[in-house]
Structures are given as structure tokens and as C-alpha cells.
Amino acid sequence: MSGHGTPVPMTSRQSGPLKGEANAPGDKSISHRSLILGALSIGETRVTGLLEGEDVLDTAKAMRAFGAEVVREESGTWSVHGVGVGGFAEPAQVIDCGNSGTGVRLIMGAMATSPITATFTGDASLNGRPMGRVTDPLALFGARSYGRAGGRLPMTIVGAANPVPVTYTTPVPSAQVKSAVLLAGLNAPGQTVVIEREATRDHSERMLAGFGATITTEDTPEGRVITLTGQPELKPQTIVVPRDPSSAAFPVCAALIVPGSDVLVPNIGLNPTRAGLFTTLREMGADLTYENLREEGGEPVADLRARFSANLKGIAVPPDRAASMIDEYPVLSVVACFAQGQTEMRGVKELRVKESDRIDAMAVGLRAAGITVDEGEDWWIVHGRGHGDVPGGATVASRLDHRIAMSFLILGMATTKPVTVDDASPIATSFPIFEPLMAQLGASITRDNRG
Numbered sequence: 001m002s003g004h005g006t007p008v009p010m011t012s013r014q015s016g017p018l019k020g021e022a023n024a025p026g027d028k029s030i031s032h033r034s035l036i037l038g039a040l041s042i043g044e045t046r047v048t049g050l051l052e053g054e055d056v057l058d059t060a061k062a063m064r065a066f067g068a069e070v071v072r073e074e075s076g077t078w079s080v081h082g083v084g085v086g087g088f089a090e091p092a093q094v095i096d097c098g099n100s101g102t103g104v105r106l107i108m109g110a111m112a113t114s115p116i117t118a119t120f121t122g123d124a125s126l127n128g129r130p131m132g133r134v135t136d137p138l139a140l141f142g143a144r145s146y147g148r149a150g151g152r153l154p155m156t157i158v159g160a161a162n163p164v165p166v167t168y169t170t171p172v173p174s175a176q177v178k179s180a181v182l183l184a185g186l187n188a189p190g191q192t193v194v195i196e197r198e199a200t201r202d203h204s205e206r207m208l209a210g211f212g213a214t215i216t217t218e219d220t221p222e223g224r225v226i227t228l229t230g231q232p233e234l235k236p237q238t239i240v241v242p243r244d245p246s247s248a249a250f251p252v253c254a255a256l257i258v259p260g261s262d263v264l265v266p267n268i269g270l271n272p273t274r275a276g277l278f279t280t281l282r283e284m285g286a287d288l289t290y291e292n293l294r295e296e297g298g299e300p301v302a303d304l305r306a307r308f309s310a311n312l313k314g315i316a317v318p319p320d321r322a323a324s325m326i327d328e329y330p331v332l333s334v335v336a337c338f339a340q341g342q343t344e345m346r347g348v349k350e351l352r353v354k355e356s357d358r359i360d361a362m363a364v365g366l367r368a369a370g371i372t373v374d375e376g377e378d379w380w381i382v383h384g385r386g387h388g389d390v391p392g393g394a395t396v397a398s399r400l401d402h403r404i405a406m407s408f409l410i411l412g413m414a415t416t417k418p419v420t421v422d423d424a425s426p427i428a429t430s431f432p433i434f435e436p437l438m439a440q441l442g443a444s445i446t447r448d449n450r451g
């Protein structure tokens, strides 16, 4: 399991042109929600293209612990026999969500309005992350929580026996918080309302509607107002999970910085609340095109073609775009090294409470690789050096963070000297096929000999 066993150091070196098709794995956000909403429906939900990364497998285990039947068939399709809204059983064991903030926060929401008690834990990264942002609104429904100092895991949630509906304005832009409140609202009578000042990914809203809940979204001067009617009977669905744009970002960004590359990434989910990176890259001069734009399972989907981009320039990323590319800043900062001029990333305080403090993790590693980085509490600036002039030659720490590990392995493909990541095992949480997929495109990434 990632981050729990022997570290897996990996080194990436200057790579030949990257060529071919990159089939990114299923979307992590949609995969978690498919299992949780399937577990809250009555009858059989079938899911194809589920991300079989550790984060999602931990959510599958958790759904079994709450009483759903979750089975992977030989074909690779997942079958979920749900217990219905309000039907969760009390788990007999502690729920271990591994590395997954999405898993634990959404599941806490889903169980908080049932008269059951559950204890949650995770790995060292997850147990250091703030849960108060979820337990605060869950308390308004009547749920109680008992965690470590600072609202950290391990934590026990005592679900509300007689939940009341809630109106809640999210204090931080977070789809996890929004989704936890909506999932809790499912088993409260009446209408639960979430107001978000900045729109975040809307997979929960789309999927709740798909499962038959009554849910509306309205853009108002105060922000986006989402209203859910409680106690619906959710109807099982057949779900085809699109490929994850946040994972696709790695082969896409690699192609932009490795000379001569031409990579096609088919079937990428391009929900506008997720696609901010691709808009930003195009503004920087990236040769990135959408082909075959279409709609699948209620989500916009396209094939992305990325080619080496000789004239990248640094830009100021608009802060109001942050939510739509929040997981992509680490890999954007890698592309920024190969641009001319500065890339400014502002309004990104949330990066400090992800699987690691992502501003600090990237700044420290990029500096070791010869790049100048300035930073403040909610901003950072990468000073680009242009193609052919990024030194590398560093060993960097992944800090139990899959996206930090993958970002530095992409960096090393185009630096003068190799880049080593001290532990690449966290990549298995979201992109278990990263190594073979990148190798097949022509990337030179090796597992270091551990003697």
C-alpha cells in the first residue's frame, strides 16, 4: 500500500519524443461518488471505467462496511447493491480511508444523518488534514464528532437520530465540503441548501440528479445556490466513468515540454468545473486541441491532443479559475519552468491543505532543481527558464502526495540532469498505471535499485 511500506524511489531522465495514445484512468471524483450513491440506492448500480486506485478501493471497502454489496466482476465492471437513503448499517470496524480526503469527507456526510456511529482513520497525510470544515456543517444536522486536536483523524462521528435540514454557506471553496453537506441532506426531511461563493466541481449535483434526487442549482449575486430535497428514493444507475482530466494532465503536460512529442489522450471528462488547466495551458501558448467534443453520461467529453510547444510564455492565472484546476497547480508549475517569464498563481490557499502543502512541496523541489520560486500564504510565482535551460539534478520528497510525485517525474523528462523522487508509491492512489502508460509513450522513468 502506498506510503505504508518500503519507499519506492524513481528517477526520470530526458526522454525521447513522447508519441501515441495515453488512456488515462477513470475519474477519481466520479468513481467515489458512483460507489457512495450506488450504496445509497435501492437495487443494483453498475459502474464501468471505475478508477481502481487505492483511494477508490478504500471507499469500496467502506461501503461494504456500511452494509452495501460491492463486487468487481471479471469483466472489470463494478456492481453495487445499495441499502437506500438512511439504510446504512453501523460498521463493526474502524473505517480506514487511506490517503483519501474525498473518500473520508463524503462518507462522513453520507452517514451523519443516520442513527449510527463510525470511527474514521487514514494514513499520516490524511490524519494531518482538517476535518472541521466537514464536521462543522454536519453538527448543524445534529451529528456529533470526536476527533484529535484541530479536528484531525482518527475521528468518531455519531450520526443524528433526528436530523434537521440545513442551509450552509461553505467558508472555503471545496467540493468535498459541499458534497458532504448534500449527502447528509439526503436523509434529512425538507430542503438542504448549500451556497458556494465560488463554484467548485459539480459532479455530486449532476449525479444526484441522475440517481433521481430533486436538486436545483441557481447562480445568484451571493454565489451558487444548490437546493436538495431530502429523503428521496435514489434509483440505481448504469454509470460509465469518463477518464480523469486531473490524471490526463500528466501525459498532456509531459508532451508540451518534451521536444518532438505528439500525444492523444482520448475520452477525457471536460466538465467546465474541472477544465481550468487546459484553458490556462492554451493561454501560455500550448499546442493543445480538443477533438471529437461530445457528451457522455451527462458529462462533456473530448479527445485531447497535446504537442511539444516551443514558445510557452508565463501568465498570471486568474484567481477565479483556481477551483476548476485546484489539483493541477503542481504540474502547471512544472510546465511554467519551461516557459519564458513568470507564471503567477494566486488565490490558492487551499493548496496548503491537500495531501501535502503543495505550494511548499513544489517550491522546495523546484528550487532544488534550479528554479526560482517566490511564495506567500495564498500565492506563488515560478520563474520560467525556457526550454533546454532547466537544470534538474535533484532528489525531491513526494510527501505522501501522488500529484507531487508525478509532477516531479514529469519535470525530469525535460531537465538537463535527472530528477529523483524519494517515494513514488503514492501514485497508486490515483494513477496505478502511470509507470507503464508513460513508458509506452517513450518516457524514461526507472525504479531505483534499492540494493
Ligand code: S3P
Binding pocket: 028, 029, 030, 102, 173, 174, 175, 176, 177, 179, 201, 326, 327, 350
Ligand atoms: C474533490 C475535491 C477537491 C479536490 C479533490 C477531489 C472531490 O478537494 O482537490 O482531489 O472529488 O470533491 P476540495 O474539496 O478539498 O477542494
